[in-house]
Amino acid sequence: MSTVVLGCGTVGRSVTEQLAALGEPVRVIQRSPPDSLPEGVEFAPADAVGGTGLAEAMGAAHTLVCTVGLPYSGKVFRRDWPRLARNCLDACARTGARFLLADNLYMYGPQTTPLTEDMPLARDGDKPSARAEVTRLWQEAHAAGQVMSCAVRASDFYGPGAQSSMLVAQGINRLLAGKPARMAFPVDHAHDYTYVPDFACAIIQLLDAPEGDWGQAWHVPNAPTRTTRELLAKAAEIAGVPLRVTVMPDMLRRLLGVFIPILSELEEMRFQWDLPYQVDSSKFLQRFGGTATPFEEGLATVIAVHRHSAS
Known part of the structure; x- marks a missing residue:
């Protein structure tokens, strides 16, 4: 098993469909089975927020792609996003898998210039600070040599x-x-705005990228x-x-x-x-090329x- 996709919402389904179309082995993990999956895609149940069964469901996966969306609540974000990230990183550390986060841009907070990957993390606001904490967690895990990690960040998607x-x-x-x-x-x-299939495509490009491209965040190119x-x-x-x-x-x-x-x-x-x-995706374009x-x-x-x- 090469890639497991955690969550089968809009982004997770697009990643799964594109991987399946490429003939890549892929498994979807979430608490209950999706209504449908592309032919050949496996499913395994696990509760990533509660931490139940995630490592077992991952098996021998090379990479965990987290596309989970939590209920849109500041209280839920503060409570569950750090917990979810820790559970994912713990499972990856146990299985030897890499961790790729399908991320948004909340962690930058209010800005007056186009967003770049090196902007400081927000400290205010329930949702921005929760996503900033998740960023610190995967960055620390990568820096410590515990889990090879990276994030692919998209703007509001359609x-x-x-x-x-x-x-x-x-x-x-x-x-x-x-x-x-x-x-x-x-x-x-x-x-x-980010087009969902472009988001999925950028994630898949990072899956194939060498180790030197990990340990950092990347902005998805937009039209x-x-x-x-x-x-x-x-x-x-x-x-x-x-x-x-x-x-x-x-x-x-x-x-x-x-x-x-x-x-x-x-x-x-x-x-x-x-x-x-506005989002500056020049870093991604210079490294990987392509167009939105x-x-x-x-x-x-x-x-x-x-x-x-x-x-």
Whole structure:
């Protein structure tokens, strides 16, 4: 067994599908079996947060790719992300596997310039500080020679089946249903988005990379930066539907947050939307080359998959 993918959500499924298409042996691990898996992909149950059975489920894997998504709660992030990371690193140390984290950008906290991999880690905010702690854990494990580790970091992602993506769930899907996009935060600042298959492709490139490319973080390349409104307009154009966009007023969003937990949980992350939010992926491009999927292609795929699933 070469690679185990922990979690089979949007990103985990894309990694699994791409590895399977390459003919690579792959096993998916999570608490319960996914509804479906590509032909030839194995499944083994384990509770990575609770720490039950993870090393046993990994077997003789060469690499553990962690694509887990936890409930979007500051309390859960603080409690479970460090626990999950320690359990993964402990399991890798026991089995001799490498650890690759499919990561986001929360650990940088608010910034006013494009994000680079060498920015200092955030100390404030439940979600940024939790992800910063995870970063310190895998970096320390790698530096100590305990577990060869690295992280591949993506911006807010979109792609087929990405129902946790605000751009997809609250934007594109609503436009396709003849409704206005209903966005929680401003849509007119430049904002980088990562296409899920590009995220998976970058992860697989690191799997094949030499040891010298580990022990560090890498930013996934993105298509040239657009505003969220521009992407919604492009999606409407591709789909042949009217463009209508509403942005929730701050007071209304905070009021609704009393009754809709996700809105209150998003509040500490609004720095991503109040200013341009851009990612510098030049380090990855200089080392590995390649290009990101153009938005026109990615959005067309999202729309086609949504319409097929709705038919």
